[in-house]
Amino acid sequence: MSRAVDPRTGAAIGPEIADTTPEEIREVCSRAAQAAPWLGGLSFPERAALLADLGQALRDHSGELVALADAETALGVPRLTGELARTAAQFDLFAEVLRDGAFCEATLDSPNPDAVPPHTDLRRMLVPLGPVAVFAASNFPFAFSVAGGDTASALAAGCPVVVKAHPGHPGLSARTAEILAGALSAAGAPEGVLTLVHGEAAGRALVADPAVTAVAFTGSPGGGRALFDVAMSRPDPIPFYGELGSINPVVVTAAAAAARPDEIADGLAGSAMLGSGQFCTKPGLVFVPEAAGLPGRVAERVAAAEVGPLLTARIEGGFREGLRRLLKVPGVRALLDGPEQGGGGHRVAPQVVTADARTFLADAAVLTEECFGPVTVLVTYSTEEELAAALGRVPGSLTGTVHAEPDDPAAASVVAALGARVGRLIHNGWPTGVAxxxxxxxxxxxPATTAVLHTSVGATAIRRFLRPITYQDVPEQLLPAALRDGNPLGIPRRVDGVLTTDGKAGRRG
Amino acid sequence: MSRAVDPRTGAAIGPEIADTTPEEIREVCSRAAQAAPWLGGLSFPERAALLADLGQALRDHSGELVALADAETALGVPRLTGELARTAAQFDLFAEVLRDGAFCEATLDSPNPDAVPPHTDLRRMLVPLGPVAVFAASNFPFAFSVAGGDTASALAAGCPVVVKAHPGHPGLSARTAEILAGALSAAGAPEGVLTLVHGEAAGRALVADPAVTAVAFTGSPGGGRALFDVAMSRPDPIPFYGELGSINPVVVTAAAAAARPDEIADGLAGSAMLGSGQFCTKPGLVFVPEAAGLPGRVAERVAAAEVGPLLTARIEGGFREGLRRLLKVPGVRALLDGPEQGGGGHRVAPQVVTADARTFLADAAVLTEECFGPVTVLVTYSTEEELAAALGRVPGSLTGTVHAEPDDPAAASVVAALGARVGRLIHNGWPTGVAxxxxxxxxxxxPATTAVLHTSVGATAIRRFLRPITYQDVPEQLLPAALRDGNPLGIPRRVDGVLTTDGKAGRRG
Structure with missing residues (x-):
């Protein structure tokens, strides 16, 4: 049993929501497996149209959904309105991916008796993996929740989805699922293409269910690791695409700090406090030259920032605990009061923390641990050697950012060091906001993710839910359309080693 | 300590080989990490040339290597000569992949203030993951060993390799590594690009080493699962690409059995006995119609087959134990004498086992377990319903094969059922022999593999060792060549959503 809580007051709101039982999980997964042939059997354009319908259904209910989301998350109507638009746009991107057709990687090799070894007719493409479990996150109640990118990309791949609702916004989750179910039903989908379940134990049962073929998760390192371990200890381990925690290092070069101290302080404070510091791409660890006075400038701006209440009691507790852990490190200093000066509900005061590079190197494990919420850690360095040593201790991250000047002699080595440990490298910008x-x-x-080869945002997110199959000497009428002679779908294909995009690539056609 | 054994006599041959110590493993992995920037820093054509050199080095030493391999594996000179040629050709294929350039998936999006959400300049490509541990298999001493496809694809990706030698052919492993090291050194490579290590404990230490970023493994389900568990229980789990065990189901339709009984019996016996039944793609479970008399025809041919000694004492023991397990199942029958009638060394007699579909359904877990060596299991079915029920119990496999006639009414449902559980689907052919x-x-x-999205053979094997990175607003001079304006490498790129292959795709160019 669980109930939504208003983060602005801490009061329970909305109805009690029952946890899904183990029997129900079994049943839900079984229905998802039964729905797989229908979804996988749709042509690419048909599946694209279905995705477009889902995006439109979200837009059609925008006002209602945003109001529900704001009541349960306190993230504010403007931000949530933008997030819903972006979430609908994700369905549109995957519809475009399906119409493009390259995602299925159609590849044909003609028989070749002269090859080493010789071979007959081989044709490869990607096909749907099977039912996918999606674990919704608290901090993006649209974009990383029931209708989020994991769901959109799995459905695009042709995989039915079972979403484990985040308890931070259960009412919104239920209503979103209803709206999507309505659109699916109108499109003729059977039951089981998209189902919502509730409860922690239900989530574990979902990951262990034999019908589930992959898991997509966005959440905390602890929760993610626990579910990762469930997936890996199955008799038949399955792919687990988890986004866990990210410190998102930023490096400000000496030249950049000297040239643009106010601009950088503005940008950093804005990015770090966005959504009350509850972005997975929050710049949490910032290396700044000792001389530039950046910590004071950043602290001023953070002190003046409007920071809303945190999403849940657990996140609030985690933030306070994380700050305590940071401030226990000898040499680490808080530049602002707080976070005790909260103001009701899950409100906390923001914070800026500083340390010098020597302090950082002595306690890098603590200083590189993500503290989810409105805080950023500034590490001052005095030489490029010190900076290089510190960067060597930065763990894997979703993003890395460098602020540098034109022809900055420090830029190349920072780009190389960050590039070795991050998934997105930003130059003179800020990591929050994921296009x-x-x-x-x-x-x-x-620990940014559990699956370093994969993405949860962008066109290639679909690949997580596709597996290759090669057909050897299979007659035309038994082949999928994507692999037939003459390229009836008109998609990009690689034929006898040559990638062609004229829509005509094909043997005998 | 270990020593090679002549499978034909069971006698130890060659020198004692010391296990690599934990300290040495740490050192080897550290050197591999140090070599990563050199290998990753080569241009695609430079790395292609390096791979071509490695393939040529194998060809230059073909006679010596084949003789060594035959002494340690007894697989015979003709087969080993072919396997070496194929292994050299693998380097050539990856050289072609590098010259083509599409493998790095260069993708550029221009700034777009009208997008939802708006975005600035984004450019994505795949980059090397880092040092890779490769576990060699016993049954392909070239193609899946020190110079095999895992090594070739990892080096192609720009990842240094540490190979754990298979104890079945330690002398060959050492000599192969020496030859490759010579070619690498001639090309100016630093130490650490390719290193060989020995011993089971060394293998576990290798998988756990912090510098190792991925593991490729070909071997037994037990050994593979144990190493998979080591990889997954690291503080930072890493991708584990394991090929474990595969039963490779074959379905012969009623029409095919009636039309081509002798051809099918010939092909099946030949494929199942190839390499003494020690192919991972051996057809191990064959569904045949009750009426056609196929079991007797297959048994005749298998009895007459020339079957060489098995590779190792462990494989011989596993084969005998597997057969015992099969024959304990009520209703399972052996059609030939053996395997007690071996003839010295690791020789065993081949076997054909039969059961009806009812027996199969009652004990599917035992009957679908791979028995590595010269045996195949024939399951007779009487109706299509019985066949469908039986196929529903077949586990994941590398391959599935259907023998059917033109316009065979049974073909489509068999293709669908097999397609749902295999990586390669063969029509009127046999699964052994991987182009x-x-x-x-x-x-x-x-259990065919631990990583259902990936392949260990073919051009896309390189993808296992590459991770994406997106550059946001990064200036031209700090970008990798693959992502620069004007497409200086002339590779296929996707620009603003459009995939182009004219070698000119690029912003402002």
Whole structure:
């Protein structure tokens, strides 16, 4: 049993929501498996139209959904309105991916008796993996929740989805699922294409269910690791795409700090406090030159920032605990009062923390642990050697940012050091705000994610839910359309080693 | 300590080989990490040339290597000569993949203030993951060993490799590593690009080493699962690409059995006995119609087959134990004498086992377990319903094969059922013999592999060792060549959503 809580007051709101039972999980997963042939059997354009319908259904209910989301998350109507639009746009991107067709990687090799070894007719493509479990996050109640990118990309791949609702916004989750179910039903979908379940134990049962073939998760390192371990200890381990925690290092070069101290302080404070510091891409660890006076400038701006209440009691507790852990480290200093000066509900005061590079190197494990909420850690360095040593201790992250000047002699080595440990490298910008495009990558080495090859945002997120199959000498009428002679779908294909995009690539056609 | 054994006599041959110590493993992995920037820093054509050199070095030492391999594996000179040629060709394929350039998935999105959400300049590509541990298999001493596809694809990706030698051919492993090291050194490579290590404990230490970023393994389900568990229980789990065990189901339709009984019996016996039944793609479970008399025909041919000694004492023991387990199942029958009638060394007699579909359904877990060596299990079915029920119990496999006639009414449902559980689907052919091409897939759902999205053979094997990175607003001079304006490498790129292959795709160019 659980109930939504108003983060502004701490009061319970909305109805009690029952946890899904183990029997129900079994039944839900079984229905998802039964729905897989229908979803996988849709042509690419048909599946694209279905996704477009889902995006439109969200837009059609925008006002209602945003109000529900604001009541349960306190993230504010403007931000939530933008997030809903972006969430609907994710469905549109995957519809575009399906119409493009390259995602299925159609590849044909003609028989070749002269090859080493010789071979007959081989044709490869990607096909849907099977039912996918999606674990919703608290901090993006649209974009990383029931209708989020994991759901959109799994459905795009042709995989039915079972979403484990985040208890931070259960009412919104239920209503979103209803709206999507309505659109699916109108499109003729059977039951089981998208189902919502509730409860922690239900989530574990979902990951262990034999019908589930992959898991997508966005959440805390602790919760993610526990579910990762469940997935890996199955008799038949399955892919687990988890986004866990990210410190998102930023480096400000000496030249940049000297040239643009106010601009950088503005940008950093704005990015770190966005959504009350509850972005997975929050710049949590910032290396600044000792001389530039940046910590004071950043602290001024953070002190003046409007910071809303945190999402849940657990996040509030985690933030207070994380700050305590940071401030126990010898040499670490808080630049502002707080966070005790909260103001009701899950409100906390923001914070800026500083340390010098020597302090950082002595306690890098604590100083590189993500503290989810409105705080950022500034580490001052005095030489490029010190900076290089410190960067060597930074763990895998979703993003890395460098602020540098034109022809900055420090830029190349920072780009190389950050590039070795992050999934997205930003130059003279800020990591919060994740565009939804063909070239986006939202992932990174552990602990940023559990699956360093994959992304949860952008066109290639679909690949997580596809597996290859090669057909050897299979007759035309038994082949999927994507692999037939003459390229009836008109998609990009690689034929006898040559990638062609004229829509005509194909043997005998 | 270990020593090679002549499978033909069971006698130890060659020198004692010391296990690599934990300290040495740490040192080897550290050197591999140090070599990563050199290998990753080569241009695609430079790395292609390096791979071509490695393939040529193998060809230059073909006679010596084949003789060594035959002494340690007894697989015979003709087969080993072919395998070496194929292994050299694998380097050539990856050289072609590098020259083509599409493998790095260069994708550029121009700034777009009208997108939802708006975005600035984003450019994505795949970059090397880092040092890779490769576990060699016993049954392909070239193609899946020190110079095998895992090594070739990891080096192609720009990842240094540490190979754990298979104790079945330690002398060959050492000599192969020496030859490759010579070619690497001639090309100016630093130490650490390719290193060989020995011993089981060394293998576990290798998987746990912090510098290792991925593991490729080919071997037994037990050994693979144990190392998989080591990789997954690291503080920072890493991708584990394991090929474990595969039963490779074959379905012969009623029409095919009636039309081509002798051809099918010939093909099946030949494929199942190839390499003494020690192929991971051996057809181990064959569904045949009750009426056609196929079991007797297959048994005749298997009895007459020339079957060489098994590779190692462990494989011989596993084969005998596996057969005992099969024959304990009520209703399972052996059609030939053996395998007690071995003839010295690791020789065993081949076997054909039969059961009806009812027996199969009652004990599917035992009957679908791979028995590595010269045996195949024939399951007779009487109706299509019985066949469908039986196929529902077949686990994930590398391959599935159907023998059917033109316009065979049974073919489509068999293709669908097999397609749901295998990585390669063969029509009127046999699964042994894995071509090395752009469209090859050598993988499949658990237990065939631990990583259902990936292949260990074919052009896309390189993807296992690459991770994405997106550059946001990074200036031209700090970008990798693959992402620069004007497409200086002339590779296929996707720009603003459009995939182009004219070698000119690029912003402002």
């Amino acid at each position: 939804v495009t063909w070239s986006q990558h939202h992932g990174g080495p552990w | 090395v091409t752009w469209s090859q897939h050598h993988g499949g759902p658990w």
